[in-house]
Amino acid sequence: MRTPSGNRVYGIGAEYPSAASLYEAAKRVRDAGFKRWDVHSPFPIHGMDDAMGLGKSWLSAAVLIGGCTGLLTAALLTFGPSWFIYPLVVHGKPIDWKTVPAFFPIMFELTVLFSAFTAFFAMLIMNGLPRWYHPIFNWDRFSRATNDGFFLVIEARDPRFTEGEAQQLLEQSGGRHITVVHED
Amino acid sequence: MNGATTTVPDVIRGEASSLVEKPLSRVPLVLNKRNFSWITERITGVIEGPAPRWWWVSFAVSSMVAAFGLFCLSYQISTGVGTWGLNHPVGWAWDITNFVFWIGIGHAGTLISAILFLLRQKWRTSINRAAEAMTLFAVICAAIFPGVHVGRVWMAWFMAPLPNNYGIWPNFRSPLLWDVFAVSTYFSVSVLFWYTGLIPDLATLRDRATSKIKKLLYGIFAVGWRGSNRNWRHYEMAYLLLAGLSTPLVLSVHSVVSFDFATSVIPTWHSTIFPPYFVAGAIFGGFAMVLTLLIPARAIYKLHDVITPQHVDKMAKIILLTGSIVSYAYAMEFFVAWYSGNQYEKYAFYNRILGTYWWYWWVGMLFCNFLAPQLFWFKRFRFNVYVVYFVCMCVNAGMWFERFIIIVGGLHRDFLPSSWGMFHPTWVDIWTFVGTFGIFLSLFLLFIRFLPMIAMSEVKIVLPEADPHHASPGEHHVVAAGGKERP
Numbered sequence: 300m301r302t303p304s305g306n307r308v309y310g311i312g313a314e315y316p317s318a319a320s321l322y323e324a325a326k327r328v329r330d331a332g333f334k335r336w337d338v339h340s341p342f343p344i345h346g347m348d349d350a351m352g353l354g355k356s357w358l359s360a361a362v363l364i365g366g367c368t369g370l371l372t373a374a375l376l377t378f379g380p381s382w383f384i385y386p387l388v389v390h391g392k393p394i395d396w397k398t399v400p401a402f403f404p405i406m407f408e409l410t411v412l413f414s415a416f417t418a419f420f421a422m423l424i425m426n427g428l429p430r431w432y433h434p435i436f437n438w439d440r441f442s443r444a445t446n447d448g449f450f451l452v453i454e455a456r457d458p459r460f461t462e463g464e465a466q467q468l469l470e471q472s473g474g475r476h477i478t479v480v481h482e483d
Numbered sequence: 484m485n486g487a488t489t490t491v492p493d494v495i496r497g498e499a500s501s502l503v504e505k506p507l508s509r510v511p512l513v514l515n516k517r518n519f520s521w522i523t524e525r526i527t528g529v530i531e532g533p534a535p536r537w538w539w540v541s542f543a544v545s546s547m548v549a550a551f552g553l554f555c556l557s558y559q560i561s562t563g564v565g566t567w568g569l570n571h572p573v574g575w576a577w578d579i580t581n582f583v584f585w586i587g588i589g590h591a592g593t594l595i596s597a598i599l600f601l602l603r604q605k606w607r608t609s610i611n612r613a614a615e616a617m618t619l620f621a622v623i624c625a626a627i628f629p630g631v632h633v634g635r636v637w638m639a640w641f642m643a644p645l646p647n648n649y650g651i652w653p654n655f656r657s658p659l660l661w662d663v664f665a666v667s668t669y670f671s672v673s674v675l676f677w678y679t680g681l682i683p684d685l686a687t688l689r690d691r692a693t694s695k696i697k698k699l700l701y702g703i704f705a706v707g708w709r710g711s712n713r714n715w716r717h718y719e720m721a722y723l724l725l726a727g728l729s730t731p732l733v734l735s736v737h738s739v740v741s742f743d744f745a746t747s748v749i750p751t752w753h754s755t756i757f758p759p760y761f762v763a764g765a766i767f768g769g770f771a772m773v774l775t776l777l778i779p780a781r782a783i784y785k786l787h788d789v790i791t792p793q794h795v796d797k798m799a800k801i802i803l804l805t806g807s808i809v810s811y812a813y814a815m816e817f818f819v820a821w822y823s824g825n826q827y828e829k830y831a832f833y834n835r836i837l838g839t840y841w842w843y844w845w846v847g848m849l850f851c852n853f854l855a856p857q858l859f860w861f862k863r864f865r866f867n868v869y870v871v872y873f874v875c876m877c878v879n880a881g882m883w884f885e886r887f888i889i890i891v892g893g894l895h896r897d898f899l900p901s902s903w904g905m906f907h908p909t910w911v912d913i914w915t916f917v918g919t920f921g922i923f924l925s926l927f928l929l930f931i932r933f934l935p936m937i938a939m940s941e942v943k944i945v946l947p948e949a950d951p952h953h954a955s956p957g958e959h960h961v962v963a964a965g966g967k968e969r970p
Contacts (some may be wrong), residue, residue, distance in 0.1 A: 317855035322951035325712075341519060341687070342943040343715040344951050351712060356720035376644055380652035389654050401656035404739055408664040411732050415672040415725055419679060426714040429706035436709070442690035444710045445683065447519035 307482035309338040309434035310336075311465045312441075312452040313474025318344050324472035325350040328451065330378040331468055335457035339441070339450040358421050365417025366410050373409035438480045452480065512945045514605055514788040516901040521944050522789070526937050527691055527923035534932060537783070545924035552918010555911050556631060564634045565912040572897040573906040578632040580886040581916050583740055583761075585625035586666065587882060587922075589673070591732055591760070591769025592618030596676060597729035600722075606797055608941035609789045612684075613780070614773045615677040616936070620926040620964035622670045624919040629662070665739035672732055674726045679718070682708050683940040737761040744889065750831035751816070760812035767805035767852070768882035770798050771875040776927060778868055778875075780936065787933070789937055792866050799865040802878065809885075813848060827898065834896050835888060841904060843892070847884020851877040897929050 301307055315321040318340065325338050329352040338347065348354070381387060381402075386394050411453060423429065435441055444450050451474060453465045462479070469477050500520035513522070559566045569576055592614035599607040630639050642663045646652045653660050708714070727891050738758035745757040754760075774795065781790045820832040824920040836844050855877035866871040891906045930936065 317953070318949050319951050319953050337539045337774075338712045338717075339710040340712065341523075341683070341710055342940045342949060343719050344712070344949070346945075346951055347712050348716050353713070353716055356717045358717050358720040359724060362724050377646070377655045380644075380646070381655050385646070385650055385652055387654055388765060389651065389656065392656070398656060404658075404661040404735070407663050407731070407735060408668040409663075411728050412668040412671060415728050417554075418721045418724045418728070419675045420718050422679070422768050423706065425717045426711075428708070428714070429703075431707045433707060433709060441709075445687040446523045474499060 301482065302479060306363055308455045308462075308481045309437070309482045310452045310454040310457075310460075311462060311469065312450055312478050313439060313469035313472075314440060314443075314476045315449040315451065315472075315474055318449060320332055320473050321451060322347060322350050324474060325468070326390055327472045328453065328468060331407075331459075331471040333457050333459055333465075335455055335460075337452055337454075339435070339444040339448075339452070341445055341447060356425075358418065358425060361421040361425075362414050362418045366414035368417075369410040369413025372413065373402070373406040376409070377411070423463050434480055435481045437483075438478055440476055440478070493884075494801060499792070507857060510791070510793050511947070512609065512791070512793070513942065514791050516892070517788050517946075518948070519946065520944055522843060522937075522939055522946075523687060523691075525746075525784075525786070525789070526689060526939050529931065530688065530933060530935065531691070534822045535783075537933065538928060539581065542928045545921045547927060548921025549918055549925045550921070552915055552921050554625065555915040557919055559911055559915065560636050561632060564632065568907045568909045568912055570904055570906070572902050572904055573891055573894045575632075575894065576891050576906045577887075577908055577912045577916055578628045580883065580890050581919060582628035583886045583890075584742060584768070584883045585621045585919065586669075587626075587761070587765035587796055587886075588769045588772045589618040589621040589625070590737060590765035591773050592616070592675075593669075593673060593729050593733040594622075594766050594769070595773070596680070597726040601684065601730055604666050604797075606794055606937055607944045608945055609791075609794055610773065610777060610798075610937075611681065612677075612934075612938040613777055613936045614769075614929045615673065616674050616678070616927065616934070617773060618769075618778060619670070619677060620923050620930075621769075622666070622673065623926065624923050626666060626670065627919065627922075629666075648945050657775045658746050659738065661739045662743055665736045669732060672725070672729055676729055679722060679725060680938055680941070681934065682706060682718075683710065684935045684938060686710065688935065688940055722876070731894070734762055736921040737765040750825070750827040751835070751889065751895045754816065754819070756815055760809065763805045763808035763812065764882060764885065767802060767809050768878060770802050770805070771878035774798055774802075774871060774875045775879060778872055780931060786937065789942060795868065795871055796862075796865045799859045799871055799874075802874070803856050803859040806859075806878070807854060810853045812851065818883075834894055838896065839893075840888065840892055840895070843888050844883050848888060851881025853887060886890065949957060 313324075315324055321338055321340060322344060325347060328336055329350065337339075338344075340347075382394060388394065392398060414483065440448065441450060451469065453460060453469070466477055517525075552873060560726075567576070567578065569578075592611075593612040595607050596611045596618075599611075629642075633639055641647065641653065642660070644653060644655070644660075685701050685705035689698060689705045692698040692701050727860040738761065741757035741761035744752040745754055747753060777790060778795070781787060817832050820828045823829075834840075837922060855874045858870055858874055864874075895905060896903055943949055
């Protein structure tokens, strides 16, 4: 879709005066059946995931896998050299299952280390970040999204999107400064 | 799925919340009803304004001290550990004392950012950013000492889990190796946690930046954050998981540090009480350092509405709590020494209070760590910043003395009276330690100059209007001039 001036349309956005009004608007957009839309706020709004019809983030599953990898790495790192490659007898202590607790600190630390890196990078990957260009930044009011602005944007590629319907929905839900955001 | 909530009329919700709020009214976490924009302006104003003169003076002094500390380190590395006052039997002295001191200070930052987050202590939002930064800088200072105390620094890679030239691997059952894993994991996870928290605030700075270079740099580090709820969903999960991972981590780090001592056979070191004793002491000393940094920062940048007397009060209570745990551990050590009937253990503790280092115990452990925090039983003193500052200074000093007493006090009276000795620091010992304060303060000054020292996006959450069910009286809106708005 293009505007009369020939720019491709990214979507249509509106600004809301408060977190509460954005929350109510999100519920209406969700109930209208839109799929490709998002809200932008300077802080996470409690309950917004439900208001948008989003489930629980599955990032925790990725972190579980990362943690298991860390534990396994630590197991290989401690048992491998200490039992197989070069068994080291220190203070005449035995090398058997009874000494395994001495490996626990390293297993714990590497589990945490791998989990934390997974949490960080999985968060970036799942959010499509880093991404230094985004059409939404073409909207000059949008810089307030990191200050005190509350925005809702319905993307043009949503199958239900028509400019008239989207604009009407945003107006009815209390949106202001309704703006067509250009792709480029 | 949640159609029920949408049908509740606003009027009823408003009444219900006013009924609930009255009996439970609390002191607000941000005073004077400041709004979102005020928080952004005030906190970014610290960075966007020109650097004040005190900042240049403090930075000049602290970086010179840091530079002299680095000179002492290079002198020690090029000449040898003989430049320190180490001897037989005192083979660990200021180096390891400083290591334990600095690593302990870091713990308060992680406690605030992780444990208080899991416990839903919303007051943490005003102090967590600066406390986490303090953690990182303290761990940097700490990491210097185990690296250089090995003597031949170029052999420090022996600490890494790699085989040496004879194919021998390090001993994975050694607490010293656990320490390497614990400290490096702690630093890495703290950096990730801190940076994750910074991303939304870096986006704020990016959107406000006026010069091209600032826009570029803040833009790169903000990774294109645009406050989208689809992003917040994963972000909040990542933050929660990092908090959950850091919670056992912070308890483990000082436990592992304490194992360095507890698994040895030296009287006063060989003690099962050490892990909880060290962790409590770390949090105790760390909170004192958080207050040491934040009370002046708050006064200089007039952040009293964000870091309120309530925050200082709560931190003072944590100092009192952890100080009591530490004092209990001190008492328990004496009890066990007496109850064990072991003559070496008994002598070591007799030596602690009446031996050659007697005044370290009386001043450091008894006065600074046990008596001074007792003032915090009284509300009047917790709300008096001068008293709070005095106690924090006592605790800062006391915790250094405590580590010195444990390390040198344990070593200088060996099992053989013929090898008994004393430790005397050299100027290199002293200035390396002073130099780490220069490094710490220089890094902290750079931090408050270039990064938001208060987590804006998190403080905004604790404002009442951040609640999606908050009924706002008369929503005002200013229409900006220009723009691509529709008619």
